[in-house]
Amino acid sequence: MRIPLDMFAQAVRVGASAKHDSDAPIRVSVYLDESATPFLVETVRDAFVPQTTSALVRVERIAAKPLEPREDTDVALVISCGSVRLQGAVQELLVAGAPVAVIAESSVEAPFIKADTPMLGLIAATDKTYLLETLARWILDRTEKDVAFAANFPFMRIAAVNRIVTSCALANMATGALVFIPGADFPVMTAAQIGMALQLSSIFGYRLELERGYEVAAVIGAGLALRAVARGVCRVLPHGGFIAKAAIAAVGTYGMGRALASIYERGVDYSSINGAIKSLVARVRGAGAAGDGSPASVAVASVR
Numbered sequence: 001m002r003i004p005l006d007m008f009a010q011a012v013r014v015g016a017s018a019k020h021d022s023d024a025p026i027r028v029s030v031y032l033d034e035s036a037t038p039f040l041v042e043t044v045r046d047a048f049v050p051q052t053t054s055a056l057v058r059v060e061r062i063a064a065k066p067l068e069p070r071e072d073t074d075v076a077l078v079i080s081c082g083s084v085r086l087q088g089a090v091q092e093l094l095v096a097g098a099p100v101a102v103i104a105e106s107s108v109e110a111p112f113i114k115a116d117t118p119m120l121g122l123i124a125a126t127d128k129t130y131l132l133e134t135l136a137r138w139i140l141d142r143t144e145k146d147v148a149f150a151a152n153f154p155f156m157r158i159a160a161v162n163r164i165v166t167s168c169a170l171a172n173m174a175t176g177a178l179v180f181i182p183g184a185d186f187p188v189m190t191a192a193q194i195g196m197a198l199q200l201s202s203i204f205g206y207r208l209e210l211e212r213g214y215e216v217a218a219v220i221g222a223g224l225a226l227r228a229v230a231r232g233v234c235r236v237l238p239h240g241g242f243i244a245k246a247a248i249a250a251v252g253t254y255g256m257g258r259a260l261a262s263i264y265e266r267g268v269d270y271s272s273i274n275g276a277i278k279s280l281v282a283r284v285r286g287a288g289a290a291g292d293g294s295p296a297s298v299a300v301a302s303v304r
Contacts, residue, residue, distance in 0.1 A: 018195070022202035024148040026055035029073045029098075031089065033062045033080030040079050040103055043128050047135075047155045048077075051205065055152040062089045069096035075139055076100045082109035094119060099142040101135065118142060133159065150203040157203055157265075164203075165257030168196040169250045176230070176249035177242050185245070190223040193253055197260050204264035211270045219256065226252040 028048060032041065048057045058070070062078070067089055069076060076093045080086050081104055090112075093100045101121045102110045113122040121138050125131035136156040140146045140163060150160035172189045197215050198208070206212070230248045234241035 018147065018198040018202045019208045021145070021147040021199070022151040023052070023054050024145045025072075026050070026145060026148050026152055027070065027072050027074050028055070028057045029069060029076045029093075030057060030059045031062050031067065031076065031078045031093070032059065033078065033083050033086055033089070035081040035083045035086075035109075036079040037081055037105060039126070039128075040081070040105065043131060044077065044079055044103060047132055048153060050152045051154070052152055054148065062086075067092045069093050069098065071096065073098040074143060074145065078102045079104075080109065081105055086110060087112045090120070099139075101138055103131070103135065136160075147199055147202055151205060160203055161200060161257070161261045164196055164199050165254055165261065168192050168257060169254040172253045173246045173250035177246035185249075186223065186227050189226075189249055189253070190220055193219045193223060193256060196253070196257050200257065200260050200264055204261075206264065206268065211268075211274075214270060214273070215260065222252070222256055 030044060030048065050057060058073075060067070062080070062083075062085055064085070069092070073096060076096075076098050078086070078090060078093070078100060080102060086102070087110075090100055090102060090110075099119050099121070101123055102113060104110055104122065104124045105126050107113075107122060107124045109124070110122050113120060116122070116138075123131060123135050123138060125134065132155045136153075136159040139149060140156065140159055143149060146160050146163060150156045171192055175185050175188050175192075194216055197219050198212065201212060201215065226248055229252075230245045233244040233248065237244055
């Protein structure tokens with residue numbers, strides 16, 4: 001099967017978009033109540049250390065005077081174990097328009113929060129892992145800057161990966177089920193998978209470089225393999241072909257995303273591959289130079 005050339009142009013555009021998303025400015029405001037325990041303060045402090053210069057974390061204490069939240073705030077975090085000032089401070093922050101999460105050790109410490117809403121939530125826990133996992137999901141559900149947040153704050157990466165991989169798998173499942181023209185679904189699915197790969201690489205701090213070409217090539221190869229499997233299954237199950245295509249597209253895309261995320265999390269080192277390619281190029285150039293003016297080529301020319 002011929003691979004459409006515009007797929008590579010699409011990959012470049014998707015890569016540029018992923019880079020733009022990861023570089024989006026992030027502004028997090030943290031407000032410390034006097035009742036906050038060392039556990040809560042240390043957990044949030046260690047988690048919100050920006051990995052790039054595009055993110056900024058502002059820290060302020062809650063005092064008797066009214067708070068003055070910044071308009072560019074993406075999310076406001078209030079660390080408190082309950083106080084007379086807490087409810088008023090939260091109301092002052094909500095007026096600014098950014099989502100507000102109260103981080104406490106128990107729900108009884110913020111009794112005025114009855115349920116999570118798009119603008120207000122309560123994260124109550126005494127276990128660090130549970131607190132951060134819940135907080136990561138809460139923030140990602142309320143922002144369109146999921147790639148930038150995950151790129152800057154590593155504790156949010158697992159939740160962001162799950163969202164991106166699941167979204168791409170569901171999109172390709174729909175494509176597999178609804179596109180009936182033979183071969184027409186391959187460019188659409190592969191473009192989505194390339195976008196997923198580049199978003200995942202951005203989350204783990206990898207930039208748009210020539211080395212991303214290895215991953216794009218792997219995605220295209222895996223896409224071709226999945227298409228071959230789907231075509232084989234469709235021959236066996238002609239009446240349920242669209243169901244098989246949808247299932248293979250979803251499972252294959254999900255597995256591809258999880259594998260890429262695992263690779264990025266462990267670290268990608270292409271130095272050995274790059275060295276082998278450079279060595280091969282050097283040998284090819286050396287052979288070409290020998291044919292143009294080496295003693296061996298001169299001797300052959302004199303015999304002729």
